[in-house]
Every structure is written in C-alpha cells, then in structure tokens.
Amino acid sequence: MPLAIALYDVVLTIHILAVVVAFGVVFAYPLLDAEIRKAGPAALPGLHRLHLALAQRLITPAMVVVLLAGLYLALDRYDLGDPWISATLTILVVLFGLVGAVLTPTDRRLAELAERDGGTGEDYAREARKAAIVGSLALALVVVAIFLMTAKPGA
Numbered sequence: 001m002p003l004a005i006a007l008y009d010v011v012l013t014i015h016i017l018a019v020v021v022a023f024g025v026v027f028a029y030p031l032l033d034a035e036i037r038k039a040g041p042a043a044l045p046g047l048h049r050l051h052l053a054l055a056q057r058l059i060t061p062a063m064v065v066v067l068l069a070g071l072y073l074a075l076d077r078y079d080l081g082d083p084w085i086s087a088t089l090t091i092l093v094v095l096f097g098l099v100g101a102v103l104t105p106t107d108r109r110l111a112e113l114a115e116r117d118g119g120t121g122e123d124y125a126r127e128a129r130k131a132a133i134v135g136s137l138a139l140a141l142v143v144v145a146i147f148l149m150t151a152k153p154g155a
C-alpha cells in the first residue's frame with residue numbers, strides 16, 4: 001500500500017499539537033504556583049512574570065495556530081456553521097479575550113504589586129482572586145472545547 005499522507009491529517013496533527021502547547025501548561029499552573037509560592041514573597045514577581053511570558057510568547061501564538069489550522073480543517077471537510085465548530089470558535093474567541101484583556105493585565109499588575117509589598121496588600125489579594133477565578137473559567141472552557149471537538153455533537 002503506498003504511503004499517502006493527506007494534507008488534512010498533517011493540519012489536524014498541527015491543530016492538536018498547538019492545543020497541547022497552548023493549554024497543556026495551563027493545567028500545570030496550580031502545582032507550579034503552589035511550589036513557587038513556597039519559596040516566599042521574593043519569588044512572587046518572578047511567578048507573575050513567568051505567567052506573562054507564557055501567555056504572550058507561548059499560549060497566544062499557539063492559540064493563533066489552533067485557530068488557523070482549525071479554520072482550514074473546518075472549511076475543508078465541514079462547515080463553520082456546524083454547531084460544534086461555531087461553538088468552539090466562540091470559545092476560542094472568548095479565550096483570546098480572557099487572556100489578552102483580563103489575565104495578562106492582571107498578571108502585570110500582580111507582578112508590580114508583589115514587587116512593591118511582597119504580595120501582602122489587599123490589592124494583591126483582590127487581583128489574585130480575579131486571576132484565579134478567570135483562570136479556572138478559561139480552563140473549564142478548554143475542557144468544553146475539547147469535548148465538542150471530540151464528540152462533535154450534531155455532526
């Protein structure tokens with residue numbers, strides 16, 4: 001049997017790889033954060049700058065690859081109007097918004113506050129709560145997106 005690899009399968013592999021790269025690290029955040037926090041207040045600015053670097057240089061670019069590869073797959077074999085595709089597209093747009101408009105500025109502010117008072121102030125506690133709630137919401141959306149992509153309800 002000749003070995004023929006369809007472009008579709010290559011793009012699907014890229015799509016799934018980009019999902020792993022974009023979101024895999026986010027599932028490790030609770031453990032990563034807990035371990036770094038054990039090092040004390042001096043480690044907090046570094047923790048928030050690490051989140052920032054990951055969001056800007058890894059997660060967002062990988063999400064762009066998820067989007068572009070996903071659009072190719074959808075247009076090649078499906079339809080952007082298919083509910084499981086349009087719902088996941090909406091989730092991805094919301095994720096771009098949460099990362100760019102909420103989580104990134106919040107982490108920048110947390111880094112500044114941690115540098116100023118070691119994360120002991122009320123402002124720091126409030127921003128950290130916001131980051132935890134929005135971060136959990138983003139993770140839940142990723143889980144829903146993976147379910148929709150895998151089960152393809154209505155397809």
Ligand code: HEM
Binds near residue numbers: 066067073074091149
């Ligand atoms: C958070 C965003 C996304 C995640 C986590 C995600 C995840 C996945 C996963 C895990 C698969 C493999 C499913 C399987 O083979 O059974 C897949 C396939 C696919 N995804 Fe996504 N995806 C996302 C966004 C998108 C977007 C925005 C589009 C389209 C605009 C899209 C279109 C597709 C298509 C068409 C397939 C191929 C299904 C197949 O041929 O079996 N994805 N996605």
